Amino acid sequence: xxxxxxxxxxxxxxxxxxxxxxxxxxxxxxxxxxxxxxxxxxxxxxxxxxxxxxxxxxxxxxxxxxxxxxxxxxxxxxxxxxxxxxxxxxxxxxxxxxxxxxxxxxxxxxxxxxxxxxxxxxxxxxxxxxxxxxxxxxxxxxxxxxxxxxxxxxxxxxxxxxxxxxxxxxxxxxxxxxxxxxxxxxxxxxxxxxxxxxxxxxxxxxxxxxxxxxxxxxxxxxxxxxxxxxxxxxxxxxxx
Amino acid sequence: xxxxxxxxxxxxxxxxxxxxxxxxxxxxxxxxxxxxxxxxxxxxxxxxxxxxxxxxxxxxxxxxxxxxxxxxxxxxxxxxxxxxxxxxxxxxxxxxxxxxxxxxxxxxxxxxxxxxxxxxxxxxxxxxxxxxxxxxxxxxxxxxxxxxxxxxxxxxxxxxxxxxxxxxxxxxxxxxxxxxxxxxxxxxxxxxxxxxxxxxxxxxxxxxxxxxxxxxxxxxxxxxxxxxxxxxxxxxxxxxxxxxxxxxxxxxxxxxxxxxxxxxxxxxxxxxxxxxxxxxxxxxxxxxxxxxxxxxxxxxxxxxxxxxxxxxxxxxxxxxxxx
Numbered sequence: 292x293x294x295x296x297x298x299x300x301x302x303x304x305x306x307x308x309x310x311x312x313x314x315x316x317x318x319x320x321x322x323x324x325x326x327x328x329x330x331x332x333x334x335x336x337x338x339x340x341x342x343x344x345x346x347x348x349x350x351x352x353x354x355x356x357x358x359x360x361x362x363x364x365x366x367x368x369x370x371x372x373x374x375x376x377x378x379x380x381x382x383x384x385x386x387x388x389x390x391x392x393x394x395x396x397x398x399x400x401x402x403x404x405x406x407x408x409x410x411x412x413x414x415x416x417x418x419x420x421x422x423x424x425x426x427x428x429x430x431x432x433x434x435x436x437x438x439x440x441x442x443x444x445x446x447x448x449x450x451x452x453x454x455x456x457x458x459x460x461x462x463x464x465x466x467x468x469x470x471x472x473x474x475x476x477x478x479x480x481x482x483x484x485x486x487x488x489x490x491x492x493x494x495x496x497x498x499x500x501x502x503x504x505x506x507x508x509x510x511x512x513x514x515x516x517x518x519x520x521x522x523x524x525x526x527x528x529x530x531x
Numbered sequence: 532x533x534x535x536x537x538x539x540x541x542x543x544x545x546x547x548x549x550x551x552x553x554x555x556x557x558x559x560x561x562x563x564x565x566x567x568x569x570x571x572x573x574x575x576x577x578x579x580x581x582x583x584x585x586x587x588x589x590x591x592x593x594x595x596x597x598x599x600x601x602x603x604x605x606x607x608x609x610x611x612x613x614x615x616x617x618x619x620x621x622x623x624x625x626x627x628x629x630x631x632x633x634x635x636x637x638x639x640x641x642x643x644x645x646x647x648x649x650x651x652x653x654x655x656x657x658x659x660x661x662x663x664x665x666x667x668x669x670x671x672x673x674x675x676x677x678x679x680x681x682x683x684x685x686x687x688x689x690x691x692x693x694x695x696x697x698x699x700x701x702x703x704x705x706x707x708x709x710x711x712x713x714x715x716x717x718x719x720x721x722x723x724x725x726x727x728x729x730x731x732x733x734x735x736x737x738x739x740x741x742x743x744x745x746x747x748x749x750x751x752x753x754x755x756x757x758x759x760x761x762x763x764x765x766x767x768x769x770x771x772x773x774x775x776x777x778x779x780x781x782x783x784x785x786x787x788x789x790x791x792x793x794x795x796x797x798x799x800x801x802x803x804x805x806x807x808x809x810x811x812x813x814x815x816x817x818x819x820x821x822x823x824x825x826x827x828x829x830x831x832x833x834x835x836x837x838x839x840x841x842x843x844x845x846x847x848x849x850x851x852x853x854x
Contacts, residue, residue: 295631302628305620309620375576376609377632379580379611380604381605529583530583
């Protein structure tokens with residue numbers, strides 16, 4: 292199983308590095324991150340931490356870049372018909388989904404690594420609490436995982452990449468900014484419910500440097516849930 | 532090797548495959564022939580574990596395609612229609628990836644790639660990006676992939692569609708070669724293709740098997756009730772009358788007249804060849820004779836006829852349902 296998933300991850304990475312989209316997304320990611328970092332943090336009186344930048348990345352940058360990375364994953368297999376060669380080889384459906392997931396996750400981690408430059412810049416101007424930085428990056432990894440699993444789920448629903456991307460952007464903003472807005476309209480139990488499904492809400496703990504096992508559980512279970520849904524969608528395609 | 536029992540597949544209300552049964556022995560090379568939309572691809576997809584059947588059972592090498600799907604996938608090599616491939620990889624990279632997911636370790640993989648490269652004459656194309664390859668080359672890469680794990684059973688969906696005549700001939704020869712080591716099931720909607728490559732043909736139309744057998748057997752079935760072509764110069768009415776009087780003749784029809792010459796088609800009864808009798812009449816009457824020929828129905832005609840019959844049957848049954 293490990294060998295098959297590794298092969299699938301490799302293929303996913305190769306496909307990413309060979310496609311121009313991945314480079315465009317990488318460029319977008321870097322520019323957008325810097326655009327938040329420079330005017331909000333790297334100014335006089337700015338808060339010398341990654342918090343502001345990472346919060347904006349979670350709320351805005353990733354909402355637009357992750358869908359562009361995940362849209363290809365399954366939709367393209369359906370569109371080109373390669374899914375047929377894949378699913379008639381001795382490969383289980385969940386292995387296909389895992390391969391896609393880790394393939395995109397590794398690419399995302401490479402992108403995330405580039406933001407470490409900002410941390411070094413900050414170290415030049417002020418002391419950084421290393422644990423806070425580490426926690427916030429742990430949060431970014433968990434958040435990325437959840438976003439990617441949601442993107443793969445959207446990609447499993449259609450053979451049109453563009454549709455998958457738009458769907459993912461919709462999902463990500465629904466469980467981020469939108470729920471945040473809606474929660475404000477309610478009080479009591481409903482408010483709690485809307486706050487609970489708010490991804491950003493859980494992420495903010497990490498960027499503040501709080502190690503919260505509840506939030507970790509939220510991200511991990513959310514990721515598994517969407518990966519599970521993707522496997523089920525993939526299976527159900529056979530029955531049609 | 533391949534055993535199919537009462538297989539049915541519904542897409543919504545539409546029956547794509549309607550209770551077909553057949554089996555294929557080890558080492559056989561069988562053609563699955565039918566017009567577009569007859570249910571060929573659906574059947575092959577069920578056999579290769581891409582989709583489950585609505586009802587019925589199928590097994591390959593004694594393993595059930597639904598309950599023991601992984602075991603079936605390991606012994607089957609499958610070339611889907613149009614050979615879908617990862618366009619941005621090089622052929623070698625693609626085959627290497629396919630070898631990996633089939634669980635071949637590095638030395639085995641390299642040996643296997645070397646073997647299929649020779650078998651399918653990939654040559655230098657092995658190091659080209661797949662999207663640069665021609666249709667025929669892509670088809671070969673797809674076939675190489677299907678052969679990579681040296682499968683017991685090869686299932687090829689329309690292996691020569693979209694190829695030029697030279698490539699078609701090469702592919703046919705290749706399939707012939709392969710049939711020596713593998714059990715082969717290939718589908719086609721072109722009859723000469725199946726006639727040229729397969730020992731046995733299963734003709735499918737409207738989701739049902741309408742005929743099966745070797746090309747010779749099928750031809751024999753057609754020969755029952757064949758037709759004579761006669762071209763003579765003589766009074767047409769008299770010709771018609773005397774010839775219809777002969778034994779074993781069902782009907783005579785004058786199809787063309789030209790300058791005193793008449794062309795007649797004579798439908799005969801089963802397994803009757805009245806050429807001699809017809810010639811004797813012509814000689815006796817002292818008419819001039821230009822042509823006397825026994826026309827044997829071609830497999831092509833047979834194929835067109837039975838598939839048309841099947842389509843007509845379906846149409847009428849649909850109308851019954853409606854009324």
